[in-house]
Amino acid sequence: MLLIFLLTIVALIVEKYHMVVAAMIGAALTIFFGSFIYDIFTPEEAFTQFIDGPTLRLVLGILLLMEGLAKSGLFQFIGLWVVRLVGNRPKILFSAFMFLTAILTTSIPNLPAMLIIGAITASIAKSLRLKLRTWIMYEAIACNAGSIGLMISSIPNLILASEFGFTFSQFVRTTLPLSLLVVFVTTLVGLKTANLIEEGEGEIDMSSLDPWQAVKDKWILIRSTVIFFATITLFFMHEKTGIPLDVVALGGAVIMLWIGVTEPEELFRSINWGVFFFLGAFYIIIGSMERTGALDILAKIVMPIYTQHPVVSLSATLWVSGISSGLIDNIPVTLTLLPVIRKAAETSQIPLFKLAWATGIGANIGGSLTYFASPPSVVAISILEREDPKFSPLDFMKVGIPITIIQLIVANFYLFLWPFF
Amino acid sequence: MKSKEEKKKSKRIDSLIEEYDKLKNDVERAIRISIRIKIHKPESITDEEFKALEKDPEFKKMVEDLVISYVKGKREIEG
Numbered sequence: 219m220l221l222i223f224l225l226t227i228v229a230l231i232v233e234k235y236h237m238v239v240a241a242m243i244g245a246a247l248t249i250f251f252g253s254f255i256y257d258i259f260t261p262e263e264a265f266t267q268f269i270d271g272p273t274l275r276l277v278l279g280i281l282l283l284m285e286g287l288a289k290s291g292l293f294q295f296i297g298l299w300v301v302r303l304v305g306n307r308p309k310i311l312f313s314a315f316m317f318l319t320a321i322l323t324t325s326i327p328n329l330p331a332m333l334i335i336g337a338i339t340a341s342i343a344k345s346l347r348l349k350l351r352t353w354i355m356y357e358a359i360a361c362n363a364g365s366i367g368l369m370i371s372s373i374p375n376l377i378l379a380s381e382f383g384f385t386f387s388q389f390v391r392t393t394l395p396l397s398l399l400v401v402f403v404t405t406l407v408g409l410k411t412a413n414l415i416e417e418g419e420g421e422i423d424m425s426s427l428d429p430w431q432a433v434k435d436k437w438i439l440i441r442s443t444v445i446f447f448a449t450i451t452l453f454f455m456h457e458k459t460g461i462p463l464d465v466v467a468l469g470g471a472v473i474m475l476w477i478g479v480t481e482p483e484e485l486f487r488s489i490n491w492g493v494f495f496f497l498g499a500f501y502i503i504i505g506s507m508e509r510t511g512a513l514d515i516l517a518k519i520v521m522p523i524y525t526q527h528p529v530v531s532l533s534a535t536l537w538v539s540g541i542s543s544g545l546i547d548n549i550p551v552t553l554t555l556l557p558v559i560r561k562a563a564e565t566s567q568i569p570l571f572k573l574a575w576a577t578g579i580g581a582n583i584g585g586s587l588t589y590f591a592s593p594p595s596v597v598a599i600s601i602l603e604r605e606d607p608k609f610s611p612l613d614f615m616k617v618g619i620p621i622t623i624i625q626l627i628v629a630n631f632y633l634f635l636w637p638f639f
Numbered sequence: 640m641k642s643k644e645e646k647k648k649s650k651r652i653d654s655l656i657e658e659y660d661k662l663k664n665d666v667e668r669a670i671r672i673s674i675r676i677k678i679h680k681p682e683s684i685t686d687e688e689f690k691a692l693e694k695d696p697e698f699k700k701m702v703e704d705l706v707i708s709y710v711k712g713k714r715e716i717e718g
Contacts, residue, residue, distance in 0.1 A: 294662070298669055333655070337662035341670055424670075431669030600652050601659060 220512040222247045223503055227554075230546045233590075237547055238492040238499070245499035248506045259509055268505025269498050272464045273380040277493065279467025280370050281327060283449055285488050286474035288330040290442040291433040293322050297338040298429035305424045306346055308414045312353065313405050315339065316360045320401040323364030323594075324371045324394070325446070330488070332361050332594040336601045343605075345424070351606050352412045354598045355617050360401050361594035362585035363625065366578075367397035369453065373493065374552040374581040379463060381556060382574050386453035391638040392575060399632065400583070400625045407621060435480065442478035445470060493549070500553050508557055517561035524559075524566035531566050533630050535559060535573050539580025540626045544587025552581045572639055579629050587622040589614040 226244035230237055245264075252258045259268075300318060304311045315335065322331040335357050343350040365372035369379045369389040378384050408414070433439050449470030456463060475482045507513040523534045535555070542551045555577045563570040585592025589599045589611040595618070602609040633639065667673060680689040692698045 291665075294666055294669075298666065329655075333659050333662055337659055337666050341663055341666040345670070427670055429669065432666055434665075596652075597655060597659070600655050604656055604659075 219248060219252065219503075219507050219510045220515060222251070223507055223512065223554075226500075226503060227546070227550070230550060236492075237550075238496045241496045241499035241503070241550070245502040248503050252506045252510070259506065264502050264505065268509075269501045270380065272462065273377055274494055274497055275464035276376050276380055276467050277373060277497065279464060279469075279471040280376060281489055281493075282471035282485065283446055283467065283474050284326040284370065285330065285485050286442050286471075286478045287446045288326040288334065289479060289485065289488070290439040291435075292439050292443055293318075293326070293331075293334050294338065294432035295429045295439070297335065298427055298432055301338070301342055301424050302427045302429060308346065308348060309409055311346070311348075312356075312408060312414055315353070316356060316401055316405040316408070317398075319357045319360040320364030320367065320397060323361045324367035324397070327490075327593075328361045328365055328372065329490070329593040329597060331364070332358055332597040335361075336597060340601065340605055342424070347416045347418050349413050349416050351602055351609055351613065352408070352414055354602055355614055356404065356408045356412065358592075358594040358598035358614075359404055359586040359618065359621055362582060362592055363397055363400040363404060365397075365582040365585070366400065367394045370450075371397075372548070372582055373497075374548050374578050377549075377552050377556070378574055378578045382571060384571075384574075385456055386450070387457075392636065393579065395636070396579065396629060396632050400628055403624060403628050404621055407624065412617075438478070438480055442474060445474050445478045496549060497553075500550055504553055504557055513557050513561060516558050520558060520562055521565060524562040524568075528566075528568045529634070532568050532572060532576055532633055536576040536580045536630055536633065537626060539577045540584040540622065540629075541580075541587065543581045543584025544591045544622065546591070548581035548585060548592065551584070552577060555581075572633070575639060576633055579633070580626070583622060583625045583629060586618045586625070587615075588618065 222244055226240055229235055229240035229244070234240075235243070249261050249264050253261050253264070297315075297318060300314050301311070304314055319331065319335045322335060326334075336354055339348065339353050339357065340350060342348065343353070365375070367389070369375050369384065369386045375389065375393070379386075379389070430436070449466060452459065452461065452466045452470070453463065456466065475485065479485050504513075507516070524531045526534075539551060539555055542555075556574065559573040559577060560570060563573055566573070585595060589595050595614065599611050599614060602614075603611075664675075680686065
């Protein structure tokens with residue numbers, strides 16, 4: 219089982235096959251050897267006990283809700299409103315767009331978030347003489363930093379909420395301030411070191427811009443925003459109401475499909491269905507490792523780190539999660555690290571929940587390390603390759619690597635100093 | 640020659656770019672009204688020459704000037 223797991227990880231790193239296909243081949247081999255060759259578990263057990271149903275339902279509900287909000291035009295409206303308000307003051311506009319990007323990513327999936335902010339930036343770049351390359355790269359980094367923010371902001375966060383019972387308000391108290399701090403530091407780095415404007419004069423006066431022109435249907439926008447925030451309120455009240463998170467998410471998604479969007483078919487088309495197959499397949503691989511004891515071997519390998527001083531073990535968890543997420547997708551990193559730290563925490567002086575937070579935070583920040591590790595980085599590269607003929611993906615890493623290191627250092631201090639963990 | 644996997648990857652990127660273009664058009668329309676006209680390639684020029692016009696700023700300027708003179712002329716005729 220350990221060999222199948224390692225082969226799957228190698229396949230994910232070399233990207234020879236699509237990540238979903240690689241995980242499903244791994245899961246198929248796991249079931250073949252675990253059930254039919256070694257008789258350790260039945261295929262039924264693999265599907266019903268290894269796969270975490272509540273997490274899959276929570277992810278499904280949240281993705282439907284968020285895509286509904288993304289399609290409403292709310293963020294195009296807010297983006298253009300900010301442009302009209304700030305006008306031709308690049309430094310203020312850059313800072314505003316960095317925070318807008320982070321807020322956007324806390325509320326909608328990071329791929330459409332980057333597409334929306336990228337489209338707005340590219341549309342105004344020529345008129346305001348913005349250096350598109352700098353803006354798009356920094357926005358992709360802000361997208362990854364924004365993913366730390368709330369329970370709904372990324373799939374690693376949803377996995378943490380589902381597996382460790384972290385509540386929505388716990389995310390607001392712990393990771394949201396970090397997300398804003400990391401974006402603040404990144405914005406400062408951008409303002410101090412990056413070239414934000416091209417030579418020459420702008421073409422259009424932005425004060426006459428009408429943000430409502432970007433909204434196709436005002437009523438759809440209002441309805442989907444109300445449904446979204448009503449569901450968020452229920453997440454907040456989860457501890458009082460006792461309604462399971464996945465039920466709240468799916469309930470909100472049903473209402474969004476019913477009255478929040480004009481065309482449910484369009485919403486279904488924009489969902490990344492592959493993520494469910496990937497999660498299901500990876501849960502089978504990890505579940506079989508837990509059952510066969512292969513996870514114990516992995517835990518033993520990392521055990522020396524967890525018998526060290528708490529500063530070392532917590533920092534190591536954050537950095538390992540961050541750097542691994544820069545090389546492969548953050549979902550397999552989170553799914554692999556969580557059961558490992560669960561076992562390792564038995565001997566560690568650090569509470570398990572703190573190690574879980576460190577894993578989640580690292581998994582989100584790591585996406586900025588390379589140009590292929592996270593959806594916002596891939597979108598940024600695609601936009602720049604289209605809009606800027608001289609751009610090379612390696613340019614992204616020249617900015618991404620040092621900023622990711624700075625962000626991990628900030629997160630490292632935060633983990634020790636923030637009192638609400 | 641692109642491998643099968645590279646082709647699949649570029650197909651995924653193409654669909655991303657398609658979505659980006661759609662969003663960008665919507666936003667650009669809110670900033671400055673624009674229209675889209677499909678022009679078919681005339682027989683007498685090559686594919687490359689024709690496609691290059693899309694990114695030719697001089698050509699774009701000429702079309703914009705043509706729009707102004709055409710609309711002004713039409714206004715005069717209609718009184």
